[in-house]
Structure formats: C-alpha cells, structure tokens
Amino acid sequence: MPDVPCPYTTFLMATAWCVDLEEPIYGSGVSFKNSVMEAHMGSTEGDNNDGITVIDITDPTNPSYCFVSIFGLEAGGAVKDRVPLTAEQYCRAYYPVPKDSEKDQEGVKETEEDVQKKIDALRDERLMKLDVLVEAWPREYKSSVPTEPAEDATTDTPGVASNPVPSLADLSLKPAIEHGLETGETEGLEDLVWHPGKADLMWPILRNQKPFPDSGMSLLTKVVQHEVGSDKSLDLSGFSLSDSQLASLLTFAGVEEVELLNLSHNSIFTADGLRQILPSTPKLRRLVLLGTSISDEQIYELLKEEPKLFLSVEELTHPAFISWQDGACYPNGFAYVGVHSGQNACSASLAVFTPATVVQALTDLLGPIADLNDYEAYGLFGTSLVPQAAFATGVRGEGQPWRERHVHCFPAVSDMPFDGRGWLFCATWASMFDRSGTRYGFVKVVDAQANPPKVKIYDLKAWLEEMAAEGRPPASGDAVKKLESIFADLGSRKEGKLWTEEDLLPFMQKFVAVSRRRY
Incomplete structure (x- = not known):
C-alpha cells in the first residue's frame, strides 16, 4: 500500500480537520505533507498518550466516528482499551460530571458547560462499530462477535421500485438510435430531442457508443444544445469523442457560454484537443480532465509553452494537481x-x-x-x-x-x-x-x-x-x-x-x- 493511496480525499480530510476560515477561526498542524501519516501504519504506532479519533468516510454521506483508548488514557479514566468510545465516554474520562460539592468552585460551572456542549455536538452522529476497526487494523483489534455479512446496498426496499418500468416507446429508442447511427439517418431522431424526457433517454445510449461514430454527430449536437441549461455546464464524461469531433461539437452546438466542461474518462482525447477547444470557449472557468490520455507531463508542457490557453480557466482538475507531491512539478501560475x-x-x-x-x-x-x-x-x-x-x-x-x-x-x-x-x-x-x-x-x-x-x-x-x-x-x-x-x-x-x-x-x-x- 502506498503511503497516501487517496491523496485528494486525504487533502479534503486534512483541511476539514485542521482549517476553518469561518467563525470561530481555526488553524492547526503543519504542512499538508507533514500532517499526514502513512496509510500502512498501525493505529497504535504514533506518538500517543491520549488515545485516537477515528472517522470512517467510506460513505462520505453517512460517516461514523469513535474515540479509542489504545494504551490507556493519560487521564486514567475508567474506559476499556481498543473498543469504540462515544464522545461522552471519552470526555468524561478527562472531565467527570462534577460532584455537588465541586459545583461552586471557580471555573467548574464554565468548564462543565463547555464539555457538555462538545458532547452534545456529536450526540446524533453515528458511532463506529468495532468490526470497522477490526477490518482496518486486524492485528490490533479483535471482535468478540462474529462479523455479520454486509448488507447489499443495491437491494431495493420491499414494495418500492428503484426505477420505473420503461414504456414500450422508450424500450424501442435504443435500437432506433443504433439503427440511425449505422445508416446515418438520424433526422427523425433529431426531431424527438425536444420532446419531454427524450434527450435524457438518448444521452446514455449515445455515451455508450465507443468509439463515437461521425454519423451520430448531428444528433449529439442537438442533444447537447438541449442539455446545456442555465447553469452553463456540460458533462461529456464517458463519451469517446476524438479531438476533431469534440471541437466540432462545441462549435456547432453553440456552447461558447459554457463555464464548466467535464471531459473525463475519454481515453482518445489528447493534449492537441485542448489546443483546439480552449480558444473557442472564452467563458470556460472549470475544466475537468480525469481519466483521459493526457499525461501529467503533457499538461506541464502546455502550461509552460502555451500559458495563454488557460487565461480564462480558474480550475483545471487533472491528476497532475491532486497527486501526492511535495514540491510543485508544474510551472507556477x-x-x-x-x-x-x-x-x-x-x-x-x-x-x-x-x-x-x-x-x-x-x-x-x-x-x-x-x-x-x-x-x-x-x-x-x-x-x-x-x-x-x-x-x-x-x-x-x-x-x-x-x-x-x-x-x-x-x-x-x-x-x-x-x-x-x-x-x-x-x-x-x-x-x-x-x-x-x-x-x-x-x-x-x-x-x-x-x-x-x-x-x-x-x-x-x-x-x-x-x-x-x-x-x-x-x-x-x-x-x-x-x-x-x-x-x-x-x-x-x-x-x-x-x-x-x-x-x-x-x-x-x-x-x-x-x-x-x-x-
């Protein structure tokens, strides 16, 4: 396992944990490089005497947390080692509920209110289960309960359909499109684009044509014109469009107002394609290039030799700029x-x-x-x-x-x-x-x-x-x-x-x- 297998996610976590530029202002740690510990290290291998905090973001929309005493807490609180602790268990090891005889002492009331506020802030958050710690660090954690099989995330709730049953007309659209692409006769399909819901149904069918045929460019142009809305974004990720096809599409679809363009997961799009499309999209601000054939070195060369191509771009999302590196390999803008x-x-x-x-x-x-x-x-x-x-x-x-x-x-x-x-x-x-x-x-x-x-x-x-x-x-x-x-x-x-x-x-x-x- 590399030291940092998911650098982008790690950066999100590091900045969320260490930096807050809203009230109350907060900053901690050192540089990103020196803030991150190796992914292959054990949870008990760091310099530690106050336990650890673990956050599981496997599903970022449903995170869980726990505190863990790994060698006994410095406070000496009565908690078990190497089991998930709630915020209340962890805090109370250091700040037990004051006794009646202590409540009138100076600062006790204020401290208790602050501790309770911290506990309440995490009260409704999901507590991590022990089997998650066992899975992450099997040499350090042991479960006394047999691990239950994970629920199938794709299983539908009984009585609730995950997708509505398509109509016969919708089912016939795929063979009709494929026939039109094969024969070059797409005029009738182009008339359908403006019918409610039809463009949305055509989109995945067209995206699955690999490589994309020239015979489908007129139809795709109409669909793109329909899809670009008031948000001025165009997501062409997954389309296998050549450099010339993409340049033609952007020109004839009249999308020079597009501000966000996603060209990810197109293995045939090249650096030459960037040279073609950037001059024709003067309003472009955000360009996403994940999973293309454009290498880090090619991006660096473009930035060095042709920086004027990027004068209007404020976000260029490419692996070159979310990779684990200390010193910048790219020329400074x-x-x-x-x-x-x-x-x-x-x-x-x-x-x-x-x-x-x-x-x-x-x-x-x-x-x-x-x-x-x-x-x-x-x-x-x-x-x-x-x-x-x-x-x-x-x-x-x-x-x-x-x-x-x-x-x-x-x-x-x-x-x-x-x-x-x-x-x-x-x-x-x-x-x-x-x-x-x-x-x-x-x-x-x-x-x-x-x-x-x-x-x-x-x-x-x-x-x-x-x-x-x-x-x-x-x-x-x-x-x-x-x-x-x-x-x-x-x-x-x-x-x-x-x-x-x-x-x-x-x-x-x-x-x-x-x-x-x-x-």
Missing part, C-alpha cells in the same frame, strides 16, 4: 509566498488562476487577521496548510460560506517561487515571535538571473490592471471592494504596509533560508 512567525515558510502554488480565484482566496485568508491577537495569529499562520486550503477553494457564489466550498486541487509547495514564472503574493505577518512588521503585496520577478533578482511590486489596484492587460476575466466589483477593505484594516490596525524593494529582497533571502526546513 500564482503562488502565495509567506514567511510566518519569522520561521515558517509557505508557498502554495496554483497552476491556473483568475483574479476571482486570488481575490477570494486572499479574502478568506487575510480577512480574520485584523481581529486576531498575536497568539491567535500565530496559531493560524503556524501552518502552511491554511494558505493551501484557501487557494484550493473554487470560486463560491455570492453569500456562499466557506463550509460549502468545493475543492478542485491541492496547491503544491513551490520551492523556487522567485524563478520568474507566474505571479506572487508575498507576505510576512507580525506575531508574538516576530515584531518586524506586517508587509504584503503582489510581486512579479522580472529578471530572475540578476543578482539580486529584479522585481516589480503592485498594490491590488495595479495588479488588477495587469490582469486585465493579460486578458484575464475580472473579479466582481463587490469581491474587490471587500478585499480593499481588508487591506485598509490591516493598515490601520496591524500597521500593514506594501512592500518596498528594499524590504522585499531580504524577505526573499529569508524565505529561501527557512524553506529548507519545511514544517
């Missing part, structure tokens, strides 16, 4: 580069971005700072996982909270952010361990070969003007105003200032020095 608390280096790098991506990420990340004291700020910025979580978040709708975010990648660490590729947001934050001041700004390294490197520093307004000159789509005016307000608060309450070149060059040198001891 935009990176957050920080030295926190005088000793922690962070550089979360995005391969593609738009101003909306960056404005939202910086708003999420910097918004809490003005209200935090030095101790709280140190907790938030003591880990590079916080900037990674902020920049991994897709652009949310107006009013949509952080907890409802979607995650399209996990930004790898850029070991050489000052090599001249892409844009940077460089920042250092004053804390109880570093009184040198708060400095920030958008940075472009214009000559990486010079000694010292030549840089240009931009404030938010100037950077947005550069983005417009590059041809990138703008961020919303309200989003920009919100970030402007955050920068103003940082200036008035934290003495935050835009970098000067005199200050920035020592920062760059310090980053290189401390990034060698990554946390």
